[in-house]
Amino acid sequence: xLFRILFGFMTATLVLPVVLxxxxxxxxxxxxxxxxxxxTNPVQGMTAGGIFPALLGTVWLVLVALLISVPLGVAAxxxxxxxxxxxxxxxxxxxxIINLAGVPSIVHALFGVxxxxxxxxxGTSILAASLTLAVMTLPVVIVATRESLQAVPYAFxxxxxxxxxxxxxxxxxxxxxxxxxxVLTGVILEVSRTAGETAPIMFTGAAFFxxxxxxxxxxxTMALSLHLFVVSTQVPGMxxxxxxxxxxxxxxxxxxxxxxxxxxxxxxxxxxxx
Amino acid sequence: xQSEPVEIIGASADFxxxxxxxxxxxxxxxxxxxxxxxxxxxxVGIFAFITMEGVGFLVGDFNFTEFFFSPNWRPTSxxxxxxxxxxxxxxxxxxxxxxxxIAIPFSLGAAIFIAEFATxxxxxxxxxxxxxxxxxxxxxxxxxxxxxMNPLIIEVFDVPVGLTVLNAGIIxxxxxAPIMTSIAEDALKAVPDRYREAAEAMGxxxxxxxxxxxxxxxxxxxxxxxxxGVGRGFGETMAVLMATGHAINIPTSVFDSVRALTAxxxxxxxxxxxxxxxxxxxxxxxxxxxxxxxxxNLTADxxxxxxxxx
Numbered sequence: 001x002l003f004r005i006l007f008g009f010m011t012a013t014l015v016l017p018v019v020l021x022x023x024x025x026x027x028x029x030x031x032x033x034x035x036x037x038x039x040t041n042p043v044q045g046m047t048a049g050g051i052f053p054a055l056l057g058t059v060w061l062v063l064v065a066l067l068i069s070v071p072l073g074v075a076a077x078x079x080x081x082x083x084x085x086x087x088x089x090x091x092x093x094x095x096x097i098i099n100l101a102g103v104p105s106i107v108h109a110l111f112g113v114x115x116x117x118x119x120x121x122x123g124t125s126i127l128a129a130s131l132t133l134a135v136m137t138l139p140v141v142i143v144a145t146r147e148s149l150q151a152v153p154y155a156f157x158x159x160x161x162x163x164x165x166x167x168x169x170x171x172x173x174x175x176x177x178x179x180x181x182x183v184l185t186g187v188i189l190e191v192s193r194t195a196g197e198t199a200p201i202m203f204t205g206a207a208f209f210x211x212x213x214x215x216x217x218x219x220x221t222m223a224l225s226l227h228l229f230v231v232s233t234q235v236p237g238m239x240x241x242x243x244x245x246x247x248x249x250x251x252x253x254x255x256x257x258x259x260x261x262x263x264x265x266x267x268x269x270x271x272x273x274x
Numbered sequence: 275x276q277s278e279p280v281e282i283i284g285a286s287a288d289f290x291x292x293x294x295x296x297x298x299x300x301x302x303x304x305x306x307x308x309x310x311x312x313x314x315x316x317x318v319g320i321f322a323f324i325t326m327e328g329v330g331f332l333v334g335d336f337n338f339t340e341f342f343f344s345p346n347w348r349p350t351s352x353x354x355x356x357x358x359x360x361x362x363x364x365x366x367x368x369x370x371x372x373x374x375x376i377a378i379p380f381s382l383g384a385a386i387f388i389a390e391f392a393t394x395x396x397x398x399x400x401x402x403x404x405x406x407x408x409x410x411x412x413x414x415x416x417x418x419x420x421x422x423m424n425p426l427i428i429e430v431f432d433v434p435v436g437l438t439v440l441n442a443g444i445i446x447x448x449x450x451a452p453i454m455t456s457i458a459e460d461a462l463k464a465v466p467d468r469y470r471e472a473a474e475a476m477g478x479x480x481x482x483x484x485x486x487x488x489x490x491x492x493x494x495x496x497x498x499x500x501x502x503g504v505g506r507g508f509g510e511t512m513a514v515l516m517a518t519g520h521a522i523n524i525p526t527s528v529f530d531s532v533r534a535l536t537a538x539x540x541x542x543x544x545x546x547x548x549x550x551x552x553x554x555x556x557x558x559x560x561x562x563x564x565x566x567x568x569x570x571n572l573t574a575d576x577x578x579x580x581x582x583x584x
Contacts, residue, residue, distance in 0.1 A: 003391075003480070003481045003484070004387075007383045007384070007386050007387035010380050010383030010384055010387065013380055014380050014381065014407075014448070014451050014452070014455070017448060018407050018448060021422060071309075072309050072312055073309075075306045076306070076310045078306045079306035079310030082306075083307065083310070084310065092314060093310060093311060093314055095575055096313035096314040096317045098574075099567075099568055099572075100313050102505050102506075102568075102570070103320060103509070103568075104509025104510070104563050104567055105509065105511050106509075106511040106536045106539045106560070106563070107320065107509070107560050107563050107564050107567075108320070110327070110543075110556075110557055111320040113327070114326060114327040115319060118327075119323065119326075135320075166295050166296065167303070168298060168299045168302040168303070169295065193409075195411075196409075196410075196413070196414070197411065198412065198511075199412075199511040199540055202543075202544065203544060228413050228417055229416070229417075229516070232417050232421065232516070233420070233516060240421075243417060243421065244421070247414050247418075250413070251410060251411070254410065255409065255410075258405065258406055259406065262402055
């Protein structure tokens with residue numbers, strides 16, 4: 001009983017401060033949030049106005065990153081789940097995935113600068129930033145997809161092979177349709193991760209302030225995460241509430257995405273037919 | 275996998291279709307294989323590209339003793355630029371150390387509570403909360419350090435500056451804890467129930483079951499969780515950039531401002547000319563970060579895999 005209280009207390013100590021912090025964000029940032037705040041440009045050196053270019057920039061960055069990492073990650077997961085043998089080579093791939101997730105975000109930024117901005121000559125652009133984000137969040141897609149593929153019973157595949165289907169036909173017609181919602185939860189998680197990252201985009205394509213909206217993937221863009229950094233550290237004379245508003249929008253966006261992913265996962269678990 | 279052509283003589287249309295499927299199958303196999311090895315390609319690529327950008331410093335101004343043992347990081351000095359990262363290492367180590375001091379006991383405690391005590395709805399809800407906490411972006415944590423913790427520390431401890439080791443340590447601890455909790459909880463749940471049942475059948479109390487049976491049986495997994503937490507804290511960039519005060523300093527107390535390795539790159543890369551010594555030195559710090567996190571992740575993986583074999 002004593003230990004129950006002790007460990008319960010420890011859990012509460014972890015959760016409560018964060019609840020208080022989120023409460024403060026809502027309390028101080030809440031009054032900032034309005035349709036105007038979300039859909040107008042920042043004015044007066046970013047000390048007033050809205051966050052529209054940053055919000056739109058984050059959408060750009062996330063979408064381009066998804067276009068790259070989702071096909072790549074899903075295919076990689078198909079290889080790992082359906083083709084790869086259990087040997088040293090597959091272990092090396094798994095280790096690489098773990099490391100890709102563990103490398104500090106600023107090192108990913110350095111990689112992005114060295115590879116995409118300079119070597120491939122994309123310059124500081126949405127494309128370079130999104131590629132960097134895609135590489136960084138690739139493990140999220142791979143791990144989620146692999147898990148949902150492996151949750152499809154092996155007997156489904158055997159039944160399909162016995163009908164004379166090739167491996168690919170089996171994957172396309174039987175395995176993927178049964179795993180697709182699981183893949184979707186991974187993709188939503190990736191959206192949330194990508195939207196929140198700051199360090200990897202600082203030097204690869206996100207700008208502190210731009211007077212225009214991006215027209216294509218070779219333009220720079222503002223981004224919500226970097227905007228929070230900028231308005232809270234780089235701008236003198238910033239009204240106290242504005243950064244709270246930006247932080248609240250960012251946290252809200254990320255937590256909403258994650259809740260959606262969790263809800264989808266639980267719904268799936270409830271519907272499981274096997 | 276391909277059928278022998280002799281078996282289907284006289285069914286050439288059928289044979290053609292099957293053949294095309296076979297080629298598609300092969301093509302897909304090759305494509306997914308290429309995507310499958312992408313993680314390895316990227317890891318090698320990361321190392322290759324940061325080395326490529328940093329190599330000019332390594333073969334030029336790099337001096338092993340100065341780099342690792344001098345506390346003077348003065349890359350922009352007009353007179354005599356020095357590139358010593360000792361103070362930055364001390365900054366990273368002090369913040370990560372304090373964070374782990376906070377995060378390890380609490381996240382293990384929370385993991386034990388969730389895995390061994392909580393049941394039904396409480397358990398489900400706690401797991402979801404932990405997962406959501408792990409998702410809060412690091413720049414938001416940095417902002418919290420800057421705008422909520424900073425005035426709080428100044429007021430509570432009556433110190434002039436609140437952007438210190440203490441601030442960043444707490445922030446980083448809160449950041450790393452959810453991840454450590456969820457990995458540690460997985461490790462505890464991986465201990466088969468029959469261990470617990472056997473111990474209970476022998477008359478062990480709940481805490482005896484936990485401390486004498488479950489914890490020893492899951493110690494590798496718990497160690498893996500701790501290591502991943504260390505790796506996370508060590509590599510964290512935005513939060514430490516915003517909450518440490520960013521002063522080059524070997525700390526003597528938790529109320530000193532410090533600067534971390536990661537934060538130095540984030541703060542200075544934008545101001546350096548591509549290819550300059552300073553720029554290359556920042557990439558060299560990147561190599562150090564990459565190598566250390568690689569070792570941490572490798573060790574964690576070996577330890578965690580140890581339990582599966584043993």
